[in-house]
Amino acid sequence: MRVSIYRFNPETDAKPRMQDYDVAPEAGDKKLLDVLMRLKTMDDSLSFRRSCREGVCGSDAMNINGRNGLACLTSLPGLKEPVVLRPLPGFPVIRDLIVDMTQFFAHYHSIKPYLINNEVPPERERLQSPAEREKLNGLYECILCACCSAFCPSFWWNPDKFIGPAGLLQAYRFIADSRDTATAARLAYLDDVYRLYRCRTIMNCTEVCPKGLSPSHAIERIRLALVRESS
Amino acid sequence: MRARSASAPKFMNLSQIRFPVGAIASIGHRVSGVLLLVSLPLLALALDRSLRSESEFEALRDLVSEPWRALLLVILVWAAAHHVLAGVRHLLMDIGVGSRLSQARTSAWAAILAAGIIALAAAVRWLS
Amino acid sequence: MRLFLGQRAWVLQRVTALVLLILLALGAATLLTGPSRSYEGWHALATSTHGAVLIVVFFAALCLHGWIGVRDIVLDYIHAPALRLPLLALIAVILFAIFIRVVLTMAAHFAGGA
Ligand code: HEM
Numbered sequence: 001m002r003v004s005i006y007r008f009n010p011e012t013d014a015k016p017r018m019q020d021y022d023v024a025p026e027a028g029d030k031k032l033l034d035v036l037m038r039l040k041t042m043d044d045s046l047s048f049r050r051s052c053r054e055g056v057c058g059s060d061a062m063n064i065n066g067r068n069g070l071a072c073l074t075s076l077p078g079l080k081e082p083v084v085l086r087p088l089p090g091f092p093v094i095r096d097l098i099v100d101m102t103q104f105f106a107h108y109h110s111i112k113p114y115l116i117n118n119e120v121p122p123e124r125e126r127l128q129s130p131a132e133r134e135k136l137n138g139l140y141e142c143i144l145c146a147c148c149s150a151f152c153p154s155f156w157w158n159p160d161k162f163i164g165p166a167g168l169l170q171a172y173r174f175i176a177d178s179r180d181t182a183t184a185a186r187l188a189y190l191d192d193v194y195r196l197y198r199c200r201t202i203m204n205c206t207e208v209c210p211k212g213l214s215p216s217h218a219i220e221r222i223r224l225a226l227v228r229e230s231s
Numbered sequence: 232m233r234a235r236s237a238s239a240p241k242f243m244n245l246s247q248i249r250f251p252v253g254a255i256a257s258i259g260h261r262v263s264g265v266l267l268l269v270s271l272p273l274l275a276l277a278l279d280r281s282l283r284s285e286s287e288f289e290a291l292r293d294l295v296s297e298p299w300r301a302l303l304l305v306i307l308v309w310a311a312a313h314h315v316l317a318g319v320r321h322l323l324m325d326i327g328v329g330s331r332l333s334q335a336r337t338s339a340w341a342a343i344l345a346a347g348i349i350a351l352a353a354a355v356r357w358l359s
Numbered sequence: 360m361r362l363f364l365g366q367r368a369w370v371l372q373r374v375t376a377l378v379l380l381i382l383l384a385l386g387a388a389t390l391l392t393g394p395s396r397s398y399e400g401w402h403a404l405a406t407s408t409h410g411a412v413l414i415v416v417f418f419a420a421l422c423l424h425g426w427i428g429v430r431d432i433v434l435d436y437i438h439a440p441a442l443r444l445p446l447l448a449l450i451a452v453i454l455f456a457i458f459i460r461v462v463l464t465m466a467a468h469f470a471g472g473a
């Protein structure tokens with residue numbers, strides 16, 4: 001199969017270029033990541049991130065034939081050839097398919113991604129009813145791969161100020177948590193033309209989330225919570 | 232780290248990205264919104280002229296007799312149709328109606344196609 | 360005070376969109392049917408108290424809705440303050456002038472008709 005990959009080496013290249021590889025997948029190769037690992041044995045200068053190889057660590061997000069996805073969850077059958085691989089759109093490229101996630105994680109940290117509750121903890125643990133726990137489904141599964149934020153036009157235009165779908169989904173994960181007591185402060189932080197309101201409900205985020213999550217739905221819930229808060 | 236990012240390249244070639252239908256409906260909404268906004272002075276002018284006298288009122292109804300003006304009107308009809316349909320779609324999705332991905336894809340297709348058909352009807356009527 | 364929270368603009372855009380939607384439907388229904396297809400009919404309708412108020416409300420909603428819309432577009436694409444602020448100011452002035460123009464038009468004919 002033919003794979004066309006975005007190459008950039010900051011030490012030698014002034015600009016990125018595309019490089020074509022021909023590779024024969026072997027019997028055990030099921031996913032795009034298997035082919036990339038095979039290519040790496042042919043050309044060890046080829047750089048990409050990967051770790052778990054099963055959609056859990058979120059490190060091999062890339063643009064595959066024009067759409068963001070995880071190489072390890074992209075099945076080989078059905079992939080149009082040549083398979084064109086580029087780094088996540090809009091993110092600074094460190095080398096080949098490896099992008100700088102500094103800003104992405106700064107946005108994640110800005111929404112205080114941890115439980116805030118200063119009440120005296122109960123003897124054993126903070127309990128939730130099954131219904132309260134249910135509200136976290138579709139939110140806690142996010143692996144912070146950045147497929148969504150890197151496919152969001154609003155994030156492309158304002159990556160420094162718009163929190164982006166991944167960070168907003170995480171923000172809603174704590175807003176929706178019955179054990180968190182900082183809901184009002186979290187909502188107040190998000191009430192901003194840039195942080196939350198750059199989202200134009202394009203839903204590119206939900207289109208590409210490899211975990212099947214819906215950041216646009218979380219954003220919709222945050223906006224409605226803000227309306228409820230102020231009325 | 233920072234310095235490297237500042238000079239690092241980015242992949243940001245829109246023609247190499249496969250946009251989902253929702254993104255097409257959305258950029259159409261933005262383009263149509265700008266078109267409508269640009270025509271706002273003309274609308275205010277038309278309001279003024281329509282009230283001045285009978286002959287000015289009748290002149291406004293004759294606008295489509297010139298093909299280039301008829302063409303502009305067809306474009307504006309598309310813009311109005313797409314903007315209103317995509318706008319109603321947004322308003323509904325904002326309150327959680329049809330905001331699931333499968334439904335949002337269907338409604339995006341519906342808005343794009345319906346606006347196209349309405350514009351086509353206007354073109355057939357005024358340009359033929 | 361934080362002047363530019365996001366929520367107010369977002370809500371205002373939805374509210375003005377609803378107002379526009381209702382008035383457009385109403386306007387289309389009356390303009391395409393009935394007596395306002397003739398000059399006399401249209402003039403009588405537009406210069407009645409109802410008609411004049413609704414037309415002014417329509418243009419007010421339109422200018423506000425359009426303002427928030429282009430403001431968002433400028434915030435998305437134009438980042439240099441030296442370009443952004445004059446551009447926003449120019450757009451605001453033009454929109455405001457259009458609205459004033461409409462009010463003057465309606466006032467002139469309303470006074471004449473009364
Ligand atoms: C029935 C009438 C209308 C409805 C239902 C409507 C609805 C909407 C909605 C919901 C938005 C926000 C969409 C978003 O967040 O991306 C919007 C944006 C916008 N509207 Fe309208 N609108 C209407 C009429 C108009 C008219 C007549 C104009 C022109 C004067 C206009 C100009 C704009 C602009 C420039 C935007 C910004 C687009 C963007 O942010 O991408 N709208 N409209």
Ligand code: HEM
Binds near residue numbers: 193362364368423452
């Ligand atoms: C010289 C004229 C004006 C300039 C330069 C200007 C500039 C701005 C800017 C830069 C923002 C967003 C700020 C940000 O968060 O980055 C904004 C928001 C806004 N402006 Fe203006 N503006 C002007 C006139 C107007 C006028 C005439 C109106 C009303 C008719 C208006 C209504 C608003 C509203 C409703 C918002 C959103 C407020 C919010 O987010 O809570 N502005 N303006």
Ligand code: SF4
Binds near residue numbers: 141169213
């Ligand atoms: S929401 Fe989905 S696409 Fe976005 S970072 Fe989380 S897992 Fe990745």
Ligand code: SF4
Binds near residue numbers: 153200205206
């Ligand atoms: S719905 Fe909002 S966050 Fe998601 S891709 Fe669109 S603009 Fe970005």
Ligand code: FES
Binds near residue numbers: 051056058060072
């Ligand atoms: S390698 Fe861990 S998510 Fe793909």
